[in-house]
Amino acid sequence: MEAIILQILNGLDKGSAYALIALGLTLIFGTLGVVNFAHGAIFMIGAFCAVTLQRMLSASKSFIDETQTDFLGNPKKVEVPYLHDWFGPEVGQSIIEWSVPLAILFAIPIMMFVGYAMERGLIKHFYKRPHADQILVTFGLAIVLQEVIKAFYGANPIPTPAPPAFTGAFDFGALLGFDPNTIIYPYWRLIYFAFAALVITSVFAFLQFTTFGMVVRAGMADRETVGLLGIDIDKRFTMMFAIAAVVAGLAGVMYTPINSPNYHMGMDFLVLSFVVVVVGGMGSLPGAVLAGFLLGVLESFASMAVVIDLVPGINQIIIYLVAIVILLTRPRGLMGRRGVMED
Amino acid sequence: MFGLNSKDSTLLILVAVLALFAPFILNPFPEGSALAQFNAGYPDLMQRFVIFGIFAIGFNILFGLTGYLSFGHAAFLGVGSYAAIWMMKLLTLNVIPAIIMAIIFAGIFALVVGFISLRRSGIYFSILTLAFAQMSYALAYSVLTPITGGETGLQLKATDTPLLSNLGPTEIGRANLFGLDMRTSYELELGTWLFTFNTGYYIAAVCMLIGFYVSIRIFRSPFGMMLRAVKSNQQRLNYTGLNSKPYTLAAFVISGMYAGLAGGLMVAMDTQVGPERMFWTASGEVVLMTILGGVGTLIGPVLGAGMIKYMENIISKINDNILHQWFAFMPDGIEDFLVTIIHPFIGKGWHLTLGIIFMLVVIFLPGGLVEGGQRIGRMFGSGKKADADTGAADTKPAE
Numbered sequence: 001m002e003a004i005i006l007q008i009l010n011g012l013d014k015g016s017a018y019a020l021i022a023l024g025l026t027l028i029f030g031t032l033g034v035v036n037f038a039h040g041a042i043f044m045i046g047a048f049c050a051v052t053l054q055r056m057l058s059a060s061k062s063f064i065d066e067t068q069t070d071f072l073g074n075p076k077k078v079e080v081p082y083l084h085d086w087f088g089p090e091v092g093q094s095i096i097e098w099s100v101p102l103a104i105l106f107a108i109p110i111m112m113f114v115g116y117a118m119e120r121g122l123i124k125h126f127y128k129r130p131h132a133d134q135i136l137v138t139f140g141l142a143i144v145l146q147e148v149i150k151a152f153y154g155a156n157p158i159p160t161p162a163p164p165a166f167t168g169a170f171d172f173g174a175l176l177g178f179d180p181n182t183i184i185y186p187y188w189r190l191i192y193f194a195f196a197a198l199v200i201t202s203v204f205a206f207l208q209f210t211t212f213g214m215v216v217r218a219g220m221a222d223r224e225t226v227g228l229l230g231i232d233i234d235k236r237f238t239m240m241f242a243i244a245a246v247v248a249g250l251a252g253v254m255y256t257p258i259n260s261p262n263y264h265m266g267m268d269f270l271v272l273s274f275v276v277v278v279v280g281g282m283g284s285l286p287g288a289v290l291a292g293f294l295l296g297v298l299e300s301f302a303s304m305a306v307v308i309d310l311v312p313g314i315n316q317i318i319i320y321l322v323a324i325v326i327l328l329t330r331p332r333g334l335m336g337r338r339g340v341m342e343d
Numbered sequence: 344m345f346g347l348n349s350k351d352s353t354l355l356i357l358v359a360v361l362a363l364f365a366p367f368i369l370n371p372f373p374e375g376s377a378l379a380q381f382n383a384g385y386p387d388l389m390q391r392f393v394i395f396g397i398f399a400i401g402f403n404i405l406f407g408l409t410g411y412l413s414f415g416h417a418a419f420l421g422v423g424s425y426a427a428i429w430m431m432k433l434l435t436l437n438v439i440p441a442i443i444m445a446i447i448f449a450g451i452f453a454l455v456v457g458f459i460s461l462r463r464s465g466i467y468f469s470i471l472t473l474a475f476a477q478m479s480y481a482l483a484y485s486v487l488t489p490i491t492g493g494e495t496g497l498q499l500k501a502t503d504t505p506l507l508s509n510l511g512p513t514e515i516g517r518a519n520l521f522g523l524d525m526r527t528s529y530e531l532e533l534g535t536w537l538f539t540f541n542t543g544y545y546i547a548a549v550c551m552l553i554g555f556y557v558s559i560r561i562f563r564s565p566f567g568m569m570l571r572a573v574k575s576n577q578q579r580l581n582y583t584g585l586n587s588k589p590y591t592l593a594a595f596v597i598s599g600m601y602a603g604l605a606g607g608l609m610v611a612m613d614t615q616v617g618p619e620r621m622f623w624t625a626s627g628e629v630v631l632m633t634i635l636g637g638v639g640t641l642i643g644p645v646l647g648a649g650m651i652k653y654m655e656n657i658i659s660k661i662n663d664n665i666l667h668q669w670f671a672f673m674p675d676g677i678e679d680f681l682v683t684i685i686h687p688f689i690g691k692g693w694h695l696t697l698g699i700i701f702m703l704v705v706i707f708l709p710g711g712l713v714e715g716g717q718r719i720g721r722m723f724g725s726g727k728k729a730d731a732d733t734g735a736a737d738t739k740p741a742e
Contacts, residue, residue, distance in 0.1 A: 035466055131466055132412045136634055137705045139627065143698030151687040151695065271473060271623060278470050313486030320474035327467055
C-alpha cells in the first residue's frame, strides 16, 4: 500500500509537467489548428528564464578585501552581490534564494512576448499549409531556439536550486497513519503539483467564465461563424497562443529545481508531450490534462522493481506502448471530439 | 537504357559519373592551401554522403510519394546495422551476406511496424512510427543488451570467430569483399593535389547507384503512380474501390529496406554500431535531408544528404582562428566584430546554421534545393531543360 501511494505521488510531478505542456499544445492545436513542434523549446525557454533571473539577481561586484587573505596569503578577492548592498545581506540573500519563484513573474511577460512573436512572425503564414509543413517548420524553429540557448548558456546543465525553505521532504507516511519514513516526498515536487493544478484550473476558469474565453471557445467550435459575427477571432487566437506559451514557460520555470535545465530538455519533453496529446485526444483540453497525469503515474508504476522483474524494460516503453494501444483502439484518443483529426 | 527514358538515363548517368569521380570533384583545392579544409574528398565523409544518400532516397519513396511522414526511420537503420554486425561476428567477414541480412531484417521489422502504423494517417501515423522507434531505442539500450551490447554497442572483437573466415587467434577481423579490405585506399598524387580512392566508398557508391536506379523505376512505374494517388487524395482512391493499404505498406517496407541497406553499409564501413543510431533525432535528420534537397524529386534526397553531411563535417571544423585569417584584410575593429557575429554559427554551432537554412527552405522553397535550382535555371533561359540541369547546377553547392 505504501509503495502504491508513493508511486502515485512520484508520478504526479512528472505528470504535472506533461499535463502543462500538453495543455499548451492542445490550446494551440484547438484554436489555430497548428501542430507545434517548437512547444518543447518554449518549455525550455521558460526554464532558462529562471536561470537568467538567478544570474541577474546574483550579479556581483568584486573588490579586494585587505582584511582577508586567500590560501596563498594575498589579499582575498571578494564578490558581493549588488542585492546585498541594496537590501542588506540577509534580505538580499533570501531574494537570491527565492529566484525560482520570482522567475514566475519574470517569465510571464517574456513568454507572452515569445508566444506572440512566434505566432505573428512565423506560424501565421502556415495556417493554409499542410500539417506536415507546420511540423517541419516548427521542428526547424525548435532546433534554432535550442541552439541559440546553447550558444548563450553552454551545453552543461545549470543547477537552479529551490528556496531553502522547500528543500526538505514531507513525510506522508506519518500523515496517513503508516510507519514514518515509508512515504517521503520532496516539498518542491508537492509545490510543483499544486502549482500545476493552479495553472490548469485558472486556464479552464479563464476559458469558462470570461467573455474572452467564451469567444475563444466559440471560435474553437466554429471559427467561421464567429468571424461572420464581426469578432476579430484571429487576434484572440493569437492571444491564446501567447497564453499557451506562458503555460509551457511556467511549467519550465518551476521544473528547474527538479531537473537542472539544459538546452535539450525541450526536445526530451517534446516527444512525450506529443504522445500525451494524441492519447488525450487532439483538441481536447481535459483529455490532455487527464492523459498527462495518467501517463506520468503509469510511468512511475512501471518503474517499480516488482513490475520490472515481471516484464523487463517495461519502464522504458510503457508510455509508447499505451499510446500505440490507445491510438489503434480509440481513434480519437481518450476524450477527443468527434470529427477533429480523426484520420 | 535499362527501361528508362532518355531524361532519366541522363540523370542516372550524371549521378554515376559524379559518384565515380567524386574523389576528384570533392577535392578541388590543393593540399596545404588555405582552402584545403573545404575538401570533402576523404573516404570517411564520402562514404557518409552515399550512405545517407541511400537512406534519404528510401525515405523519399515513402514521404515523397505517399505523403506519410514517418518520424521513426532510424529504427530500421539500426535494425539493419545490428543484423549486419551479427552476420560479421558469426558467419563471415564478407560484407555481402551482412548487407543482405541487414536489408531482410529491416524489411521484416518495417513490415511489422508498417502494418500497425498504417492503420492511421496524418499526425497519428507520425506519432505511431515515432513511438515504435523510441521503443526500439529504449529496448536496445536496456533489456536487449545481450543482443545489442547496450550503451557500448557492438564492435568486431578479437574473440569473434566467424565460421567462414580464417582468423588468427588474436586477430581482429576486418570487413572485406572477397578478400578486398574495405579500408584500403589508393592515393593518387597529382602535383599538389592528393586524391584518395577508397574501396569502401566505391562499394557504397555502387549500392547507391542501384538504389537510385530502383527508385527511378519506382517513381515511373504504375505502382509509383498509385502511391502519388494516395498522396493527392486517399479518400477518393478508396471510393473508387481500391484498397490503398497494400500499396502504402509496400512503400513503407521498401523504404525500410533502403534504411536497412544504409545501416548495413555503415557497419560494413566502420564495423561498429550503437543504439544512438536509432534515436528519434536521427530519424529527424533524414527528414531534414529529404526536405532540404527536395521532397518527391529523384535527385533531391541525395543532394540534401550530401549538403547536411558536408555542413556537419566542414562547418563544424571552422574555428575563430580561421575566421581571423579570412578577415585579416579588414581593419581590426571590423574584423573582430565580424568574427564575433559569425562565431555562433560555426564550429559546434553548425546545428544553428542547419536549423536556419532548414527553416528558410521550408518557408520559401517548399520544393527544396531542386526547386531553387529550377528557379535559377528558369531565370537563365529556357525552363525546359531545368530538370536535368538542376542535377548539375545543384551538385556544386551541395558538395
